[in-house]
Amino acid sequence: xxxxxxxxxxxxVSAGILFFLAGVVGLLxxxxxxxxxxxxxxxxxxxxxLIVAGLLPQASSLLEALKLVLVWxxxxxxGATVGQLIARVARRAGTRT
Amino acid sequence: MSFxxxxxxxxxxxxxxxxxxxxxxxxxxxxxxxxxxxxxLIAIMWMQLQAFDVAxxxxxxxSGLTGLLLLSAAARLRAAEARVTSRPPVMLRxxxxxxxxxxxxxxxxxxxxxxxxxxxxxxxxxxxxxATGLGNxxxxxLMAFRAFDTLLxxxxxxxxxxxxxxxxxEPGWSGRPRLLHPFADxxxxxxxxxxxxxxxxxxxxxxxxNGADEPGGAFQGATVLxxxxxxxxxxxxxxxxxxxxxWLRVAVVxxxxxxxxxxxxxxxVAGAFLAYPEPHAKSLILFVxxxxxxxxxxxxxxxxxxxxxxxxxx
Amino acid sequence: MSxxxxxxxxxxxxxxxxxxxxxxxSRLLRKIIAxxxxxxxxxxxxxxxxxxxxxxxxFGDPVPQAxxxxxxxxxxxxxxxxxxxxxxxxxxxxxxxxxTPADEAGVKRPDP
Numbered sequence: 001x002x003x004x005x006x007x008x009x010x011x012x013v014s015a016g017i018l019f020f021l022a023g024v025v026g027l028l029x030x031x032x033x034x035x036x037x038x039x040x041x042x043x044x045x046x047x048x049x050l051i052v053a054g055l056l057p058q059a060s061s062l063l064e065a066l067k068l069v070l071v072w073x074x075x076x077x078x079g080a081t082v083g084q085l086i087a088r089v090a091r092r093a094g095t096r097t
Numbered sequence: 098m099s100f101x102x103x104x105x106x107x108x109x110x111x112x113x114x115x116x117x118x119x120x121x122x123x124x125x126x127x128x129x130x131x132x133x134x135x136x137x138l139i140a141i142m143w144m145q146l147q148a149f150d151v152a153x154x155x156x157x158x159x160s161g162l163t164g165l166l167l168l169s170a171a172a173r174l175r176a177a178e179a180r181v182t183s184r185p186p187v188m189l190r191x192x193x194x195x196x197x198x199x200x201x202x203x204x205x206x207x208x209x210x211x212x213x214x215x216x217x218x219x220x221x222x223x224x225x226x227x228a229t230g231l232g233n234x235x236x237x238x239l240m241a242f243r244a245f246d247t248l249l250x251x252x253x254x255x256x257x258x259x260x261x262x263x264x265x266x267e268p269g270w271s272g273r274p275r276l277l278h279p280f281a282d283x284x285x286x287x288x289x290x291x292x293x294x295x296x297x298x299x300x301x302x303x304x305x306x307n308g309a310d311e312p313g314g315a316f317q318g319a320t321v322l323x324x325x326x327x328x329x330x331x332x333x334x335x336x337x338x339x340x341x342x343x344w345l346r347v348a349v350v351x352x353x354x355x356x357x358x359x360x361x362x363x364x365x366v367a368g369a370f371l372a373y374p375e376p377h378a379k380s381l382i383l384f385v386x387x388x389x390x391x392x393x394x395x396x397x398x399x400x401x402x403x404x405x406x407x408x409x410x411x
Numbered sequence: 412m413s414x415x416x417x418x419x420x421x422x423x424x425x426x427x428x429x430x431x432x433x434x435x436x437s438r439l440l441r442k443i444i445a446x447x448x449x450x451x452x453x454x455x456x457x458x459x460x461x462x463x464x465x466x467x468x469x470f471g472d473p474v475p476q477a478x479x480x481x482x483x484x485x486x487x488x489x490x491x492x493x494x495x496x497x498x499x500x501x502x503x504x505x506x507x508x509x510x511t512p513a514d515e516a517g518v519k520r521p522d523p
Contacts, residue, residue, distance in 0.1 A: 074296060081289040085280055105414040109421045116425055116448050120432035125440050132444050139451060142418055146462045147470030154480045158487050170440055170494045177507040178438055185435050193434040201427030208419035217464030218474040234469060238477035250481045257488035261495040316484060400491035
């Protein structure tokens with residue numbers, strides 16, 4: 001049972017890291033601010049979500065698990081807002097990279 | 098090479114790259130963004146050094162608040178900086194580079210020759226920790242063993258706020274600090290400024306309360322509170338207070354005054370300035386930390402907000 | 412080489428990088444950033460000394476760590492004061508450096 005849980009953690013965290021990697025590649029390769037944001041926000045949200053999901057079974061208590069979920073939700077909130085704000089500035093400034 | 102060492106090598110390279118970028122970038126705004134990422138990266142270094150309290154302080158103050166301060170200054174100075182085109186002559190830059198390399202090399206040589214049995218006060222600090230009732234040795238040092246440093250640091254904060262305020266032109270004294278808020282009328286930022294502060298307040302209080310036994314403490318908690326207030330101000334949901342307000346001035350000195358009062362009482366009760374009577378040490382420390390946290394939060398936010406500016410109307 | 416030494420060398424390099432920026436960039440805000448880098452390099456050296464002083468079941472000596480936390484707060488206060496001075500200089504017509512560019516000189520003087 002515990003081996004199965006560990007396997008799940010490894011799989012989920014690896015998948016999360018893969019999303020982050022994809023996000024970084026997008027950030028470096030995409031042509032302008034809006035597409036880069038697109039790559040970055042998707043990777044952040046899903047990647048961190050997968051990592052948190054993978055770590056949940058490893059949490060020693062319910063409180064600790066809730067804290068992990070709270071971290072994810074806070075990052076979602078902040079990431080979504082900042083993404084919007086950057087996109088607005090980018091649109092205001094035209095298609096400058 | 099072990100995994101650990103190669104990881105640390107990578108972190109070190111990233112830190113140095115970010116540092117070099119924040120010196121070399123042509124545009125100051127980009128340099129500041131480099132400095133913020135540098136702060137986040139160096140916090141990873143502090144984690145590797147097992148100094149979690151320092152990592153928290155670095156992320157919150159060194160990267161977060163300093164970053165906000167520098168970014169808004171860079172935005173205000175953008176036009177003036179664009180006019181600066183002259184660079185020092187190549188010769189001078191080469192001499193400066195050589196001199197700086199010499200400084201770095203001599204510090205590096207010192208690092209490589211540090212004495213093998215490193216001097217340490219860890220034993221003494223941990224040995225005396227039970228008397229304070231705290232479980233986090235770093236906070237024990239801050240609040241008890243070297244409380245004098247911490248008290249003077251509060252005084253430095255208040256003095257630099259006085260310094261910043263005294264830069265206001267005469268009419269500014271009846272005004273309030275005005276932050277740059279490019280998104281003041283923006284619904285998205287307003288939404289964040291309404292949603293995040295309750296979480297932030299809880300987190301700040303958690304950091305301070307937990308700081309007694311685990312990494313965290315009054316500084317780190319206060320910085321989170323300051324950040325929440327600044328978010329509300331930047332979203333245009335509130336205004337900074339007029340610096341004439343009496344409550345504001347009382348609040349700014351409340352933390353250091355409580356500290357000094359408890360310290361003076363220590364002379365009578367425990368025999369020395371800033372000494373705590375043993376059975377009540379922890380409750381006294383918390384009693385000092387609470388007003389101190391509010392003062393720090395207020396002063397940090399006001400330092401970022403800058404000198405007051407004249408406002409229209411009464 | 413131990414990781415602690417590695418970070419110590421990074422601290423030494425940071426002091427050098429910051430010092431170079433401080434000396435060669437005429438823009439004052441850049442000098443402030445560079446000075447923060449120097450400070451942060453010195454803090455890192457403190458951290459290395461703290462880590463080496465690991466004893467009594469601790470991973471590091473808490474005394475230098477506490478000093479660094481105090482140092483970070485003081486560095487922030489100094490930075491805030493420096494930025495406020497710089498912005499005031501700018502408002503008073505001083506531009507973004509200590510040099511007075513010819514086209515700006517005498518345009519605006521500080522309030523008496």
